[in-house]
Structures are given as C-alpha cells and as structure tokens.
Amino acid sequence: MIKFFLMVNKQGQTRLAKYYEHVEINKRTVLETEVIKSCLSRSNEQCSFIEFKDFKLICRRYAALLIVVGVNDTENEMAIYEFIHNFVEVLDEYFSRVSELDIMFNLDKVHIILDEMVLNGCIVETNRARILAPLLILDKMSES
Amino acid sequence: MCRDLATEVEKLLLQPGSYVRKKAVLTAVHMIRKVPELSNIFLPPCAQLLHERHHGILLGTVTLITELCERSPAALKHFRKVVPQLVQILQTLVTTGYSVEHSISGVSDPFLQVQILRLLRILGRNHEESSEVMNDLLAQVATNTDTSRNAGNAVLFETVLTIMDIRSAAGLRVLAVNILGRFLLNNDKNIRYVALTSLLRMVQSDHSAVQRHRPTVVECLREPDASLSRRALELSLALVNSSNVRAMTQELQSFLESCLPDLRADCASGILLAAERFAPTKRWHIDTILRVLTTAGTHVRDDAVANLTQLIGGAQELHAYSVRRLYSALAEDISQQPLVQVAAWCIGEYGDLLLEGGCEETEPLQVEEEKVLALLEKVLQSHMSLPATRGYALTALMKLSTRLRGDNNRIRQVVSIYGSCVDVELQQRAVEYNTLFRKYDHMRAAILEKMPLVERGGTPDEEAKESKEAQLSEAALVPTEPQASKLLDLLDLLDGTFEAAQPPPALEPSPGGTLVHLLDLPCASPAPASIPDLRVFEREGLQLNLSFVRPPGTPALLLITVTAVNTSGADVTHFVCQAAVPKSFHLQLQAPSGDTVPAQGGLPVTQLLRILNPNKAPLRLKLRLTYNHFGQSVQEIFEVNNLPMETWQ
Numbered sequence: 001m002i003k004f005f006l007m008v009n010k011q012g013q014t015r016l017a018k019y020y021e022h023v024e025i026n027k028r029t030v031l032e033t034e035v036i037k038s039c040l041s042r043s044n045e046q047c048s049f050i051e052f053k054d055f056k057l058i059c060r061r062y063a064a065l066l067i068v069v070g071v072n073d074t075e076n077e078m079a080i081y082e083f084i085h086n087f088v089e090v091l092d093e094y095f096s097r098v099s100e101l102d103i104m105f106n107l108d109k110v111h112i113i114l115d116e117m118v119l120n121g122c123i124v125e126t127n128r129a130r131i132l133a134p135l136l137i138l139d140k141m142s143e144s
Numbered sequence: 145m146c147r148d149l150a151t152e153v154e155k156l157l158l159q160p161g162s163y164v165r166k167k168a169v170l171t172a173v174h175m176i177r178k179v180p181e182l183s184n185i186f187l188p189p190c191a192q193l194l195h196e197r198h199h200g201i202l203l204g205t206v207t208l209i210t211e212l213c214e215r216s217p218a219a220l221k222h223f224r225k226v227v228p229q230l231v232q233i234l235q236t237l238v239t240t241g242y243s244v245e246h247s248i249s250g251v252s253d254p255f256l257q258v259q260i261l262r263l264l265r266i267l268g269r270n271h272e273e274s275s276e277v278m279n280d281l282l283a284q285v286a287t288n289t290d291t292s293r294n295a296g297n298a299v300l301f302e303t304v305l306t307i308m309d310i311r312s313a314a315g316l317r318v319l320a321v322n323i324l325g326r327f328l329l330n331n332d333k334n335i336r337y338v339a340l341t342s343l344l345r346m347v348q349s350d351h352s353a354v355q356r357h358r359p360t361v362v363e364c365l366r367e368p369d370a371s372l373s374r375r376a377l378e379l380s381l382a383l384v385n386s387s388n389v390r391a392m393t394q395e396l397q398s399f400l401e402s403c404l405p406d407l408r409a410d411c412a413s414g415i416l417l418a419a420e421r422f423a424p425t426k427r428w429h430i431d432t433i434l435r436v437l438t439t440a441g442t443h444v445r446d447d448a449v450a451n452l453t454q455l456i457g458g459a460q461e462l463h464a465y466s467v468r469r470l471y472s473a474l475a476e477d478i479s480q481q482p483l484v485q486v487a488a489w490c491i492g493e494y495g496d497l498l499l500e501g502g503c504e505e506t507e508p509l510q511v512e513e514e515k516v517l518a519l520l521e522k523v524l525q526s527h528m529s530l531p532a533t534r535g536y537a538l539t540a541l542m543k544l545s546t547r548l549r550g551d552n553n554r555i556r557q558v559v560s561i562y563g564s565c566v567d568v569e570l571q572q573r574a575v576e577y578n579t580l581f582r583k584y585d586h587m588r589a590a591i592l593e594k595m596p597l598v599e600r601g602g603t604p605d606e607e608a609k610e611s612k613e614a615q616l617s618e619a620a621l622v623p624t625e626p627q628a629s630k631l632l633d634l635l636d637l638l639d640g641t642f643e644a645a646q647p648p649p650a651l652e653p654s655p656g657g658t659l660v661h662l663l664d665l666p667c668a669s670p671a672p673a674s675i676p677d678l679r680v681f682e683r684e685g686l687q688l689n690l691s692f693v694r695p696p697g698t699p700a701l702l703l704i705t706v707t708a709v710n711t712s713g714a715d716v717t718h719f720v721c722q723a724a725v726p727k728s729f730h731l732q733l734q735a736p737s738g739d740t741v742p743a744q745g746g747l748p749v750t751q752l753l754r755i756l757n758p759n760k761a762p763l764r765l766k767l768r769l770t771y772n773h774f775g776q777s778v779q780e781i782f783e784v785n786n787l788p789m790e791t792w793q
Binding site: 045046047048049050051074076077078079081082083085119120122123124125126127130134 | 163166167170173174199200203204207253254255258262294295297298301302305333334335336337338368369371372374
C-alpha cells in the first residue's frame with residue numbers, strides 16, 4: 001500500500017504532497033524534511049530504495065524534481081519505481097513536455113491525474129488514455 | 145458509514161459503466177480494511193468481476209481479492225477455486241504481443257502481472273494443489289520476460305518471490321535462485337538491492353543455494369551505498385558457517401573499520417556472535433574479539449566484556465599469550481572502555497605471567513613492574529575512564545600486590561589515595577583494600593589468589609570476583625568497627641556466602657537458588673514457629689539467650705536471635721559475639737545492636753544469626769564471647785549443646 005506521494009524540488013520545497021494514510025498537519029512538514037534529507041543526499045549511482053522508519057522510500061529524480069513514494073513492506077519496489085515513471089509520462093502527455101512550473105500552476109489538474117491513478121493507496125489505472133479521458137472532457141466543458 | 149453504504153457499493157459493482165465499477169471496486173477494498181465483517185457481502189461479485197476485460201477493473205478486483213484473502217481464511221479457501229482463472233489471465237498477458245494500451249516498455253501491463261503474481265503467492269502458500277497449477281505458468285513468466293528494462297525486472301522479482309513462497313517444484317526453485325544470482329551481478333544498484341533482500345529471505349530455507357553467491361555478496365559489502373551495505377551485512381552474517389568463518393570474519397572486520405557509525409554496532413555484535421558459534425580455535429577466537437574491541441570498542445554489547453573474561457579464564461594455555469596481547473593493546477590506547485576493562489582484569493589475574501617473559505607465540509616483550517603499575521595508574525586517573533573501568537583497574541592493582549615481587553609501597557599509596565575519592569564505589573573498595581593491607585595482611589595472599597572459572601551466565605555482576613580459601617568457610621567473624629558492620633550489611637545484600645575479615649565485596653557462583661531465598665526474605669520479623677528459647681551462657685550476671693525462628697516459607701533457614709542481658713551491677717563493655725558452624729551450613733551474622741550491655745538489666749544487646757541448612761544436618765553451634773566486665777577482659781568459647789531438634793529438621 002502506498003503511504004504517500006511527494007514531489008520535491010532540489011531546494012527542498014514540496015510541490016505536491018498526497019497522503020494515503022492520515023498524518024497530522026504539523027507532523028507532515030517534519031516527515032517531509034526528514035524524507036527529503038535522506039533522498040537528496042543520494043547521487044545517481046546509488047540505490048533508489050531507502051529504508052526509513054517502518055516503511056520504504058522509492059525516489060526517482062527527473063531534472064530539477066525529485067519524486068518520492070513511501071510504501072509499506074508488502075509492495076514490490078521495482079513496480080513502484082515503474083509506476084513513478086508511468087506517472088511522469090502521463091503528465092508529459094497532458095502538459096506536453098512538463099516542467100516544474102506547469103505543476104506549480106496547475107496543481108489541481110495534477111491532483112486529478114494522481115487520483116485517477118492511485119486510489120486509497122492502491123494503483124488502479126495505468127493506461128494513459130483512460131487516465132486522461134475525464135480530464136480532457138473537463139477541459140472541453142470549460143472551454144465551451 | 146461503511147456499513148450503511150456497503151449494499152450500495154455492491155450494487156455499483158455490477159453497474160454497466162466501467163468507470164464507475166473501477167472506483168466501486170476500490171471503495172470495497174477500503175471498506176473491507178475498515179470493517180472486516182463486510183467481506184461476506186463482497187465475496188460473490190468477485191468471481192464475476194474477474195471476467196472483465198478492462199484492465200483497470202481487473203487490477204482493482206485482484207486487489208480486492210488479495211485484501212479479502214489476507215483478512216479471512218474462509219475467503220482464502222473460497223478463492224482457491226479461481227486460481228485456474230487467474231492463471232489464464234496471466235498467461236494471456238504474457239503471451240499476447242505488443243498492445244498499445246497497456247504495454248510499458250515492452251511488457252504488457254506489468255502492474256497487473258505483479259498484482260496477479262502476488263495474489264497467486266497468497267493463494268498458493270502451503271497449498272499443494274494450487275501450487276502445482278501455477279508451476280508451469282511461473283516457469284513461463286520467468287523465462288519469457290524481457291529483462292533489459294526495469295518493468296521486466298519488476299515482474300521477474302515478483303515471480304521469484306512467489307516461487308519462494310509456494311510449494312514449488314525443485315527445478316523451479318533452482319531457476320529462481322539463478323535469476324537472483326543474475327540480478328546480483330547486474331550493475332544497476334536497484335536490482336542488486338532487490339536481489340539481496342530476496343536472498344536474505346531465502347537463506348533460511350535454501351542455505352546451500354545462497355552460499356554459492358557468497359563472493360558476490362561479500363563484494364557488495366564494499367559498496368559505498370548505505371542501503372546496499374546494510375543488506376549485504378545482514379546477508380553476510382547469515383551466511384557465515386564453520387567452513388568459511390575465517391575468510392568471512394576477515395572481510396567483516398575490514399568492513400567494520402570503514403563502515404558508517406550506525407552499522408558498526410550491528411557489525412560488531414554480528415562478528416562476535418559468529419565467532420562464538422564457529423570459532424575454530426580458542427586463540428583465533430580471542431584474537432578476533434580483541435580486534436573487534438580495538439576497532440569498535442565503544443559499540444559492542446555490554447556482555448562482551450564478561451564473555452571475553454570468561455573465555456580467557458577458561459583457556460589455560462593461552463593466559464600468557466592473551467595477557468601480553470592485551471597489555472600491548474592497552475599500552476597503545478586507553479580510550480576504548482571494554483578493552484580497558486578486559487585488559488585490566490587480565491593484567492591483574494595473570495600479572496606474574498606477563499613479567500616472566502618468554503612466551504613462544506608472540507615476540508618477546510620485556511615488561512617491567514614499574515611500567516605495569518604506571519599503566520594501571522594512568523587508567524585510574526584518565527578522565528576517559530568510566531567508573532566501572534576504574535573499579536577494574538583498582539582491583540587489578542590490588543591483585544598485583546601479591547603477584548609482583550617488588551614491594552607494595554606504590555600500590556599501597558595509590559589505594560590510600562582513593563580512600564577519599566568522590567565516587568562512593570571506588571572509595572569503598574579503596575578503604576577495604578587499605579584495611580586488607582593494614583589489619584589482615586596475613587590473609588591477603590589467600591584472598592587474592594587466582595579466580596576459579598566462572599560459569600557462563602553465573603552472576604551478572606561486573607565487579608571483580610575473588611576466590612576464597614576453604615578454611616575461611618568455617619569461621620565467621622563479626623567485624624567490630626562500625627564501618628565494617630555497614631560492609632556486612634552490604635555483603636548481605638550482595639548475597640555473600642561467608643564473611644571473612646573485610647574482604648572486598650566478593651561473590652561466588654552461588655550454589656543454586658537456596659541463597660536467593662535468603663535475599664527474598666523480608667528483614668522484618670518472620671512468622672513465629674514456636675521453638676523454645678535456650679539459655680546458653682551465664683557468668684557473673686551476664687546471660688546469653690538464644691531464640692529460634694523457622695520461617696515457614698523457607699524450610700532450610702533458621703533465624704537465631706542472640707540476646708545478652710546484664711543483671712549485675714557493672715556494665716559489660718566491648719561485647720563481641722562470634723559464631724561458627726560446621727562446613728555444610730551457611731552462616732550470616734548481622735551487626736549487633738550495640739557493644740555495651742548496661743547494668744541492672746538495662747537494654748539488652750541483640751544480634752541476629754541466619755543459618756542456612758540445605759542438607760538438614762544436625763546443627764552444631766560454637767560461640768565465642770569477648771567482653772570487659774568488672775574491669776577484666778573476659779573471653780569465653782563454648783559449644784551450644786542441647787539444641788532443640790526443630791532447629792535443624
């Protein structure tokens with residue numbers, strides 16, 4: 001089960017945070033700083049899977065952004081690693097060459113996409129077309 | 145809320161719109177997590193949902209079934225029937241060619257594959273039938289998956305985990321281990337990490353298969369990456385056995401020197417444990433522990449010191465060798481506390497061997513007495529030493545007073561300096577040793593003899609233990625100075641078997657639990673067991689009475705209260721009562737209430753004797769009294785006759 005999904009930039013600012021298990025607001029910042037500290041210190045050649053307290057962290061770096069997913073023990077780390085890449089590809093298709101600014105200015109859309117893909121900690125949809133279908137309908141409605 | 149909406153969700157599961165169904169399935173998963181009793185509602189639709197073609201729904205359904213099976217064994221049995229269906233789905237996934245919708249870098253819907261494999265793992269665990277059905281499929285998946293991309297590796301990893309968990313055929317297990325071996329050799333760190341994790345899980349069941357990959361695992365130890373080295377460390381420790389222990393310990397020790405601080409403690413305790421289980425020779429064992437203590441002394445567990453002292457004590461032929469090694473290690477560095485403690489103990493015990501010279505196994509080391517004493521003093525004075533370490537050093541100095549041939553002035557000086565130390569423990573020891581020098585010098589040699597071998601797990605005490613002569617066990621002397629009586633109370637607490645004159649608090653490996661009963665007894669007056677009192681002595685108005693109590697809880701214990709009453713006209717001063725019992729008894733004297741028995745029947749002096757009689761032998765008691773009365777000093781020794789039978793039966 002996925003516990004949380006974070007997107008952080010290199011300076012340590014959180015661009016997107018989604019928690020699938022309830023964590024209190026004030027504890028969130030503490031958690032995020034700790035997680036970011038352990039992930040940012042990794043270089044590219046090192047392992048992407050880190051053990052942190054009682055769950056595992058899978059991080060993947062894309063240019064300026066770092067995506068960190070926290071899972072519990074039962075998940076397959078490599079599958080989650082693939083999932084992160086899948087997510088980025090979906091974003092890429094929707095925003096056509098996504099960058100950090102796109103995410104910052106369209107946070108609601110990114111959340112909708114993430115909600116389509118992960119429901120309550122379980123991966124539910126990985127097909128790009130199906131994920132983006134509701135969003136495209138919404139866009140069409142708002143235009144007209 | 146879940147209970148109310150459960151039926152609604154069930155209806156939605158069968159709705160025509162696939163979008164809705166997809167969401168409904170995962171809502172059901174959430175409901176089951178919150179309210180496990182609702183699982184009955186969701187059992188029937190699952191089988192139907194498996195026929196779906198929409199991968200999203202399939203994914204959700206498989207998750208739902210997984211959740212159901214994890215929660216209830218009944219559901220598990222129910223779903224074993226769908227194993228063939230799952231196998232079918234997976235097969236189509238694997239064998240279909242490129243499908244635009246679902247393929248991720250050449251693998252068709254790896255997420256669904258991974259989920260199905262996980263479900264198959266849960267269904268096949270401990271169940272022969274289902275495992276058989278899955279065997280072919282797993283072999284097919286394992287061989288056909290493209291491993292050049294990460295997605296393929298993910299599927300392969302899950303397959304390996306599944307093969308390990310179910311009752312698979314032997315050939316399949318070999319295949320799994322080979323796949324893991326290939327993963328280990330891969331350059332990608334992620335894959336290596338994953339391989340190390342799964343090998344760790346397998347090491348219990350397929351030990352020999354994992355042993356084949358030992359060289360690669362050891363190589364992973366040298367990785368700079370923290371996660372990898374931690375996993376490699378755990379796996380290496382699990383792989384140590386009697387044939388490879390020397391090589392592995394070598395590797396692990398070099399790892400210990402270079403690894404991160406948080407891994408050091410684990411590594412050190414792992415090495416010590418492995419050395420204990422598989423040590424080929426005692427000398428190698430001592431060497432290994434010594435090396436670990438010098439490199440990572442501060443990170444070892446507390447009982448490492450005790451273990452090492454016990455080990456050295458047991459290895460008679462290696463005394464000279466170990467004391468030399470420890471001395472040179474100590475001379476170099478006195479900051480590692482466990483090392484210093486062991487070295488101090490050893491030098492104290494075997495100091496004479498150290499000075500003799502001429503040990504074949506190490507280079508000839510000419511050590512002088514002065515240097516040894518200087519080193520121990522340095523340890524005592526160093527601010528890095530813990531109080532426990534100082535205790536060890538002081539006791540070692542004391543022991544050396546009998547072992548060394550020179551005169552003891554230097555030692556006596558140091559000991560008297562510490563008689564006014566701020567640390568209470570140290571002060572107490574120093575005062576006791578001082579008194580040992582001054583008043584009981586004739587006993588010093590006997591008390592400070594070499595220790596007998598301590599049984600493993602005897603006493604947890606870290607104080608120095610000293611051996612006693614046999615003859616001391618017969619007499620029990622009551623100390624006269626008040627400070628000494630405090631010592632005696634302390635000795636009671638410390639479960640001292642006998643008290644000689646101010647010996648340092650000493651413990652012997654107690655003969656089983658009988659003495660523990662002694663400590664467990666409350667010090668308040670025990671329940672009366674109605675044995676008549678006995679008057680044992682009378683002279684010129686001074687009477688001595690004994691009263692007996694046998695506490696019901698401990699059959700071997702006898703409490704005697706000695707009461708001295710003075711009916712004459714003059715006080716009795718400096719009254720001291722001492723007692724002796726035969727060898728098989730244990731006697732403890734508590735401090736008397738005073739040493740003056742006032743005249744004219746004033747407040748009597750009482751003293752409590754505790755006698756333990758485990759063998760139920762007939763009790764014989766000899767008393768010795770010394771006092772001043774009417775200006776004369778009197779000494780009386782007599783045996784107490786006609787002791788009632790109830791006192792010892």
